[in-house]
Amino acid sequence: MQRIGVFVCWCGSNIAATVDVDAVVEAVKNEPGVCFAKNYQYMCSEAGQALIKDAIKEHNLTGIVVCSCSPRMHEATFRKTAEQAGLNPYMVEIANIREHCSWIHKDMKEATEKAVILARAAIAKVNLNAPLQAGESAVTKRALVIGGGIAGLQSAIDIADAGYPVDIVEKSPTIGGKMAQLDKTFPTLDCAACILTPKMVEAAQHPNITLYTYSEVEEVKGFVGNFNVKIKKKARFVDSTKCTGCAVCTAKCPSRKGGNEFNCNLDTRGAVYIPFAQAVPNVATIDTERCIHFKTGKCGICQKVCSAGAIDFEQKDEFIEEKYGAIVVATGFEILDVTKFDEFQYTKHPDVVTSLELERIMNAAGPTKGTLLRMSNKEHPHDIVFIQCVGSRGNTCRDKTYCSKICCMYTAKHAMLIREKYPDVNVHVFYIDVRTPGKNFDEFYRRAVEQYNVDYIKGMVGKVWEKENGRLAVQGVDLISNRRIMLETDMVVLAAAIQPSKGVRNIATMLTASIDTNDFLTEAHPKLRPVESPTAGVFLSGVCQGPKDIPETVSQAGAAAVKVVGLLAKDKLVTNPCTATPNELMCNGCSSCARVCPYGAIDYVEKEVNDHGKREVRRLATVNSALCQGCGACTVACPSGAMDLKGFSNRQIMAEVDAICR
Amino acid sequence: MSENIIRISGINPRQCMKCGKCSATCPAFDEMDVHPHQFASMVVEGRVDELLASETLWKCLSCFACVERCPRSVEPAKLIEAVRDCVIRQKGGSYLSPDDIPEKLDSELPQQALMAAFRKYRK
Numbered sequence: 001m002q003r004i005g006v007f008v009c010w011c012g013s014n015i016a017a018t019v020d021v022d023a024v025v026e027a028v029k030n031e032p033g034v035c036f037a038k039n040y041q042y043m044c045s046e047a048g049q050a051l052i053k054d055a056i057k058e059h060n061l062t063g064i065v066v067c068s069c070s071p072r073m074h075e076a077t078f079r080k081t082a083e084q085a086g087l088n089p090y091m092v093e094i095a096n097i098r099e100h101c102s103w104i105h106k107d108m109k110e111a112t113e114k115a116v117i118l119a120r121a122a123i124a125k126v127n128l129n130a131p132l133q134a135g136e137s138a139v140t141k142r143a144l145v146i147g148g149g150i151a152g153l154q155s156a157i158d159i160a161d162a163g164y165p166v167d168i169v170e171k172s173p174t175i176g177g178k179m180a181q182l183d184k185t186f187p188t189l190d191c192a193a194c195i196l197t198p199k200m201v202e203a204a205q206h207p208n209i210t211l212y213t214y215s216e217v218e219e220v221k222g223f224v225g226n227f228n229v230k231i232k233k234k235a236r237f238v239d240s241t242k243c244t245g246c247a248v249c250t251a252k253c254p255s256r257k258g259g260n261e262f263n264c265n266l267d268t269r270g271a272v273y274i275p276f277a278q279a280v281p282n283v284a285t286i287d288t289e290r291c292i293h294f295k296t297g298k299c300g301i302c303q304k305v306c307s308a309g310a311i312d313f314e315q316k317d318e319f320i321e322e323k324y325g326a327i328v329v330a331t332g333f334e335i336l337d338v339t340k341f342d343e344f345q346y347t348k349h350p351d352v353v354t355s356l357e358l359e360r361i362m363n364a365a366g367p368t369k370g371t372l373l374r375m376s377n378k379e380h381p382h383d384i385v386f387i388q389c390v391g392s393r394g395n396t397c398r399d400k401t402y403c404s405k406i407c408c409m410y411t412a413k414h415a416m417l418i419r420e421k422y423p424d425v426n427v428h429v430f431y432i433d434v435r436t437p438g439k440n441f442d443e444f445y446r447r448a449v450e451q452y453n454v455d456y457i458k459g460m461v462g463k464v465w466e467k468e469n470g471r472l473a474v475q476g477v478d479l480i481s482n483r484r485i486m487l488e489t490d491m492v493v494l495a496a497a498i499q500p501s502k503g504v505r506n507i508a509t510m511l512t513a514s515i516d517t518n519d520f521l522t523e524a525h526p527k528l529r530p531v532e533s534p535t536a537g538v539f540l541s542g543v544c545q546g547p548k549d550i551p552e553t554v555s556q557a558g559a560a561a562v563k564v565v566g567l568l569a570k571d572k573l574v575t576n577p578c579t580a581t582p583n584e585l586m587c588n589g590c591s592s593c594a595r596v597c598p599y600g601a602i603d604y605v606e607k608e609v610n611d612h613g614k615r616e617v618r619r620l621a622t623v624n625s626a627l628c629q630g631c632g633a634c635t636v637a638c639p640s641g642a643m644d645l646k647g648f649s650n651r652q653i654m655a656e657v658d659a660i661c662r
Numbered sequence: 663m664s665e666n667i668i669r670i671s672g673i674n675p676r677q678c679m680k681c682g683k684c685s686a687t688c689p690a691f692d693e694m695d696v697h698p699h700q701f702a703s704m705v706v707e708g709r710v711d712e713l714l715a716s717e718t719l720w721k722c723l724s725c726f727a728c729v730e731r732c733p734r735s736v737e738p739a740k741l742i743e744a745v746r747d748c749v750i751r752q753k754g755g756s757y758l759s760p761d762d763i764p765e766k767l768d769s770e771l772p773q774q775a776l777m778a779a780f781r782k783y784r785k
Binding site: 343389393394395396399432458459460461462463475476477479482484485 | 677679680681682683685686687688691692697699700727731732733734735
């Protein structure tokens with residue numbers, strides 16, 4: 001029989017205002033095994049911890065239950081307290097009577113009753129607890145960064161500067177990401193490429209950084225400190241050790257009909273291409289879906305014109321396997337598909353563009369060489385209408401529920417840049433709210449209104465249609481004057497919502513990292529652990545975690561890097577002793593557990609067993625406790641109930657359920 | 663009265679973010695005295711009397727362009743319809759009260775006659 005102490009925390013008024021803590025102490029005093037019970041204002045305080053330690057010694061306690069906040073908050077605290085008093089830390093159970101009780105109930109009687117039940121369940125569990133010993137695992141001192149945009153680059157550079165090797169996996173042929181497509185950056189209006197390309201070069205030249213461009217993560221196994229990752233290096237059909245980036249092949253390629261993704265498909269590129277002039281690595285890539293050689297077996301012009309002999313039609317995908325201690329996810333974002341918003345005529349009229357398309361139109365390397373032109377007739381526009389919040393802040397099937405955060409600022413930027421360069425162009429902005437929290441952000445927006453005479457209209461656009469003269473009619477509303485607005489314009493620019501990259505679901509599944517309803521990766525704690533995923537060893541950087549601008553992305557990337565460095569600096573990690581163990585006599589070797597194990601921790605052995613005097617060789621599951629993370633999936637999957645989890649055994653869970661149902 | 667409009671329409675007007683998409687879309691905007699985007703906030707503010715007297719009830723085409731485009735599922739045409747229903751039903755109330763039905767029931771009476779009676783209003 002255990003000797004159990006129960007400690008009920010008031011948490012100031014957080015618990016005590018809703019739960020009658022005296023009544024809880026009275027109710028649990030006579031529970032089986034309980035020989036001490038007390039409440040106190042702040043159990044987590046030094047005085048509270050001293051109270052626990054004294055009680056352990058004085059009453060020879062073998063297990064304790066702390067009725068307090070979530071174990072996410074103070075489980076570690078109370079385990080240490082117990083350890084200091086000579087108790088095994090795994091003889092501590094937390095009954096969460098704050099988040100699961102006092103914070104969510106109003107009625108004191110009901111809340112007290114529930115707190116007692118939660119305490120009883122924890123007591124029932126402690127009665128069956130056994131001391132556990134945590135093991136140790138080594139840390140592989142190498143980090144993986146998934147995504148080579150500004151977020152991934154910054155994280156990688158910071159980790160590499162701290163002295164650890166980093167690999168960047170980027171799925172497209174070059175690093176740089178979305179920022180490379182931007183023309184200018186708010187609120188300082190410096191050229192995006194001018195501040196990004198030095199980072200790209202720094203990453204490429206850094207002795208601690210290895211770039212895997214045109215590559216994707218295929219498989220992730222293992223756990224914090226010991227991830228085994230398989231990376232697929234897709235065949236470029238160009239030998240990157242020979243290619244000099246001279247771009248003769250890209251100029252001579254006769255297959256030129258396909259869209260150029262870098263310029264948002266506003267112009268075309270060859271089937272063999274280098275995405276942009278400052279691409280890193282500056283190596284050509286052959287797009288097999290467009291290449292005449294791959295489609296018909298003929299052509300091969302690129303091979304003929306390449307003086308370096310770099311074109312290799314026989315190149316195969318390569319697979320690299322590497323071990324990492326930590327993984328940073330920096331998969332970034334994409335623009336919402338605005339074709340669903342048919343009222344804006346995006347699919348029908350080339351002069352209706354997204355803001356990212358406008359970035360390319362304004363950029364010197366863009367389809368119009370940086371001259372603002374209508375895409376329909378390549379003429380100078382006289383009027384431009386911007387529409388904000390396209391696909392953001394809605395709750396219908398075509399909208400995202402969140403604010404995309406960056407659109408107000410980039411629209412003010414576009415409006416100002418256009419008015420600066422072309423003072424004859426009238427710029428109108430339809431907005432719902434202008435949101436500009438950020439250093440020098442509101443001043444920036446006000447400058448657009450006050451100094452550049454940009455016409456901001458509070459209201460939305462209902463529809464856009466083409467007039468007979470080829471211009472666009474815009475029907476909107478001005479809510480301030482309660483008037484219908486009809487405008488004739490040459491271009492319409494849609495501030496489309498941003499959303500996480502499509503590939504993030506796949507990555508999150510491989511990493512067992514959780515994502516929210518919008519596919520943004522979830523933080524371990526929204527306030528206190530904002531750059532960590534709930535999966536140990538996985539860190540978040542950039543827009544994959546939520547909409548943010550460049551300065552915020554760079555800050556978060558640095559924060560994620562520090563977390564990675566903190567992990568890699570350790571020689572050993574304490575492992576969780578709550579691992580799965582199979583009962584050999586009950587296991588029938590069916591493999592159900594191995595199929596559901598996300599960590600590849602379960603193997604099978606042929607072993608002789610003595611089943612009630614009958615000796616026979618059976619196929620049995622074995623768990624590698626160094627790999628097991630104690631998720632419990634196998635215990636549920638096992639049809640014969642042979643698999644059990646230390647610290648969360650089936651008996652313990654059932655005892656808790658029994659105590660709750662009593 | 664606001665609760666009544668909310669109950670009949672099944673719409674939560676507090677979801678409105680005042681973007682004006684409804685009014686921007688509405689083909690009858692110029693004919694209206696109260697514009698579609700004003701409906702949601704007027705119901706929230708309890709200004710239903712003004713809505714009951716509004717010309718908009720009879721100018722709204724019920725084309726549902728605003729329902730189609732509203733990003734917040736406020737669907738102003740449904741609010742307008744609810745107010746319109748209130749005006750129609752106000753005129754002396756319904757001719758038939760459900761409580762009176764049981765004693766009027768006879769096996770020969772076609773069900774449609776009952777349903778039609780509900781739609782007739784006392785002048």
